[in-house]
Amino acid sequence: xxxxxxxxxxxxxxxxxxxxELVLTNGGFAVxxxxxxxxxxxxMAGHEPLPDLILLDVLLSGQDGRMIxxxxxxxxxxxxxxxxxxxAHPDVEKTIHKxxxxxxxxxxxxxxxxxxxxxxxx
Amino acid sequence: xxxxxxxxxxxxxxxxxxxxxxxxxxxSKILSASLDYKKTLTNAANALVPQMADWCSVSxxxxxxxxxxxTIAHVDPKKVAWAKKINxxxxxxxxxxxxxxxxxxxxISELYSTITDEMLVASSKRKSELDLLRKLHLSSxxxxxxxxxxxxxxxxxxxxxxxxxxxxEADLAIAEEIAxxxxxxxxxxxxxxESQKALTLRDEFIxxxxxxxxxxxxxLKMYGQIVHxxxxxxxxxxxxxxxxxxxxxxxxxxxLLVNDMLNVSKIQLGKxxxxxxxxxxxxxVRDTVEVVQASAPKHRIMIEGKVSKxxxxxxxxxxxxxxxxxxxAIKYSPHEYKINISLTEKKNGLAExxxxxxxxxxxxxxxxxxFNRFYRAVGPDEKTFPGLGIGLYISxxxxxxxxxxxxxxxxxxAGSTFSFTIPFSKPKNRP
Numbered sequence: 001x002x003x004x005x006x007x008x009x010x011x012x013x014x015x016x017x018x019x020x021e022l023v024l025t026n027g028g029f030a031v032x033x034x035x036x037x038x039x040x041x042x043x044m045a046g047h048e049p050l051p052d053l054i055l056l057d058v059l060l061s062g063q064d065g066r067m068i069x070x071x072x073x074x075x076x077x078x079x080x081x082x083x084x085x086x087x088a089h090p091d092v093e094k095t096i097h098k099x100x101x102x103x104x105x106x107x108x109x110x111x112x113x114x115x116x117x118x119x120x121x122x
Numbered sequence: 123x124x125x126x127x128x129x130x131x132x133x134x135x136x137x138x139x140x141x142x143x144x145x146x147x148x149x150s151k152i153l154s155a156s157l158d159y160k161k162t163l164t165n166a167a168n169a170l171v172p173q174m175a176d177w178c179s180v181s182x183x184x185x186x187x188x189x190x191x192x193t194i195a196h197v198d199p200k201k202v203a204w205a206k207k208i209n210x211x212x213x214x215x216x217x218x219x220x221x222x223x224x225x226x227x228x229x230i231s232e233l234y235s236t237i238t239d240e241m242l243v244a245s246s247k248r249k250s251e252l253d254l255l256r257k258l259h260l261s262s263x264x265x266x267x268x269x270x271x272x273x274x275x276x277x278x279x280x281x282x283x284x285x286x287x288x289x290x291e292a293d294l295a296i297a298e299e300i301a302x303x304x305x306x307x308x309x310x311x312x313x314x315x316e317s318q319k320a321l322t323l324r325d326e327f328i329x330x331x332x333x334x335x336x337x338x339x340x341x342l343k344m345y346g347q348i349v350h351x352x353x354x355x356x357x358x359x360x361x362x363x364x365x366x367x368x369x370x371x372x373x374x375x376x377x378l379l380v381n382d383m384l385n386v387s388k389i390q391l392g393k394x395x396x397x398x399x400x401x402x403x404x405x406x407v408r409d410t411v412e413v414v415q416a417s418a419p420k421h422r423i424m425i426e427g428k429v430s431k432x433x434x435x436x437x438x439x440x441x442x443x444x445x446x447x448x449x450x451a452i453k454y455s456p457h458e459y460k461i462n463i464s465l466t467e468k469k470n471g472l473a474e475x476x477x478x479x480x481x482x483x484x485x486x487x488x489x490x491x492x493f494n495r496f497y498r499a500v501g502p503d504e505k506t507f508p509g510l511g512i513g514l515y516i517s518x519x520x521x522x523x524x525x526x527x528x529x530x531x532x533x534x535x536a537g538s539t540f541s542f543t544i545p546f547s548k549p550k551n552r553p
Contacts, residue, residue: 013337019344026348059333088336090381091395108340108377111347 005122006030008051010039010068011086012061016107020055023111029118036060037068044075051081052122056101058087066099073100082121142296145173150303159311160192166304167195167278174297175280176287177205180268180304181214182276183226189214192276197283208258212251221245222277225265229274231298234263235288262288266297268305278304325387332384336377343373371417378445386495386512389519396436396523398548403433403440403473407463410441414448420459421452427465429473434548435524443517443528447477447540450513455481458537472526472543480537484530492530493518517542525549 007029009020017033024031032051034040037060042048054072058065065085072078085096088107096104103117152165163180170178179194191209196202216223225232234241237260246252261282268276278301282289289297350366388394411423433440451461458480466474484492491497498511514528521528521542532538 013341015341016337016344019341019348022348023344026351088333088340090384094395094397107336108343108373111344111351 004028004030005052006032006049007053007055007118008032008034008039009055010034010037010060010065011055011057012036013057016057023114027111027115027118037063040068040072040078044071044077046077050078053118054081054083055105056083056085058085058092058096059089066095066101069099069101084117084121146296146299146303149300153303153307157311157314159308159315162307162311163304164193164195166300166307167193170278170280170300171195172197174293174300176283177201177279177281179205179209179279179281180276181222181226181279182268183274187216189216189222189226208254212254222265222279225267225277226274229267229269229272231264231266231294233289233291233294235290237261237263259283261285264289264294264297266294266301268301268308270305270309275305275308277301321390325391328383328387332380335380339373339377339380343370346370346373374417381442382512382516385516389516394519394523396439398434398436400432400434400547401437403429403475403544404465406437406441407444407465407475410444411448411463414445414452418452421455421461422459423448423461423463425463425465429465429467431467431473431546433473433544433546435544436520439520440524440544443520443542444475444477446513446517447542450540451477451479451481451538454483454538455479457481468543471546473546474541474543476539476541478537478539483534483536483538484532485534489530489532493528 007024009017009024009031011017011020012035014035017035021031021033032039039048043050056065056069060068065087069083069085072081072083082103083099083101084103084105085099085101086105086107086109087093090106093104093106102121105114105117149166149169152169153162155165156162167178167180176197177195179191181189181191184190191206194202194205194209196205214222216227218224220232224230239256242252242255242260246255258281263282264280266278266280267274268278278297280289280293280297346366346369350363350370353366354363385394407425411425415421415423448461448463455461460480462476462478464476464478466476468474488497493514495515496511497514518528521544524544526543526545528540528542530538530540
């Protein structure tokens with residue numbers, strides 16, 4: 001059996017997480033969901049298996065996704081993981097590059113757009 | 123000391139009746155110079171000294187009915203700090219039957235042509251206060267209310283420390299006229315400040331609302347696409363798939379409306395951001411047409427001409443302009459399905475994109491208004507078409523900010539041609 005690539009989705013909106021889980025599972029990926037950055041720290045500490053790609057919301061409740069991306073890219077264990085940031089805020093895109101994230105997707109998006117971004121990396 | 127003060131006041135020019143209108147005009151000019159009311163009041167108080175008083179102060183009534191001395195001007199600028207100190211040492215008692223508290227309560231001016239020592243004794247609660255009052259060498263006082271729509275919001279106190287000047291009823295009339303102009307200036311400043319606050323609140327609300335609206339739109343769009351994908355895999359009836367595609371198109375339209383709301387608010391604040399670079403105009407036009415054409419199967423969008431040089435600008439924003447023009451062309455051509463786009467390289471360093479439709483057209487009377495905010499076209503049945511009336515306004519601003527122009531040629535019943543230009547290179551003098 002071929003091992004599925006795993007995508008970690010971090011978003012503070014349950015509806016988005018559920019929809020993305022369905023879309024990504026249908027797309028043939030293993031999916032892991034998180035609403036907070038704590039999961040990232042567990043990954044960095046080696047307590048959690050690493051995903052093959054992370055879909056990360058820019059503005060999480062009380063947390064800035066760009067800071068989380070920066071931490072992931074500054075950590076030797078996680079810096080190789082591709083990060084695609086997502087946001088419903090227009091104009092956020094130009095603030096993404098400093099975070100070290102690999103790509104950006106504006107919400108709402110087409111499934112084809114989502115998959116073409118993912119397939120650039122895995 | 124008394125002599126010195128009197129000498130200064132005696133030298134000070136007092137208003138003669140002939141100068142009154144000139145003086146009032148000067149005060150009005152000062153009052154209209156700024157919408158910062160504290161600054162305005164300070165400038166006005168300074169202008170009232172020495173012509174109207176040796177000492178002038180403006181006090182405002184807070185929402186808690188507390189008296190706040192906003193500004194004070196003295197004929198001797200060195201004594202301003204001293205005058206403020208006195209005000210702190212002898213704060214006005216709101217229950218006092220005369221003076222500033224009474225004017226603030228009743229809205230009726232008070233005139234004391236001559237201040238006698240008996241008056242000072244009567245208004246002092248303790249000896250230290252009396253000693254202080256005597257040191258002020260008060261000779262005459264006027265206190266006039268600042269009223270807005272019959273509501274007293276403050277008062278101006280005019281104090282003469284000169285034995286040469288005793289205020290009269292004529293002086294009081296001038297003081298009341300000045301007070302009415304000051305009150306109007308305060309009111310205008312208040313309205314301006316409140317409107318600015320309201321605008322900031324509105325824009326914050328729109329920013330939050332647009333984000334909150336897009337969250338359900340995002341999941342709605344994903345669920346719609348999943349259903350579409352699953353049904354098409356099952357080989358379901360094409361009609362259902364077409365309906366789902368239409369739903370997806372409407373979700374995209376909703377997203378555009380939300381973005382437009384945010385954009386119009388940003389334009390108002392001058393915060394619309396551009397991510398500029400050189401790009402292939404022809405490719406952008408083809409890509410945009412592909413997207414728009416997919417959601418308008420009845421209409422046929424044709425592209426003619428080409429621009430071989432790259433243009434300079436924010437590709438996404440220019441695409442947004444073209445989407446707006448094309449969706450308008452579709453919306454206002456309910457029976458004519460042909461839409462032409464033509465691309466030309468102009469000689470003045472600009473590329474031009476024309477979007478021509480053969481729809482209802484625009485009345486010549488309406489042509490001058492269509493780039494205004496909230497303008498909506500009126501159809502042949504005199505009903506307005508759906509929309510927020512901000513798309514062309516945003517497009518016009520985007521093109522203008524790129525150093526180009528967005529123009530229209532149209533006549534009722536004969537379709538419309540919208541054309542915009544964008545530069546080949548970054549303009550030196552950007553608007």
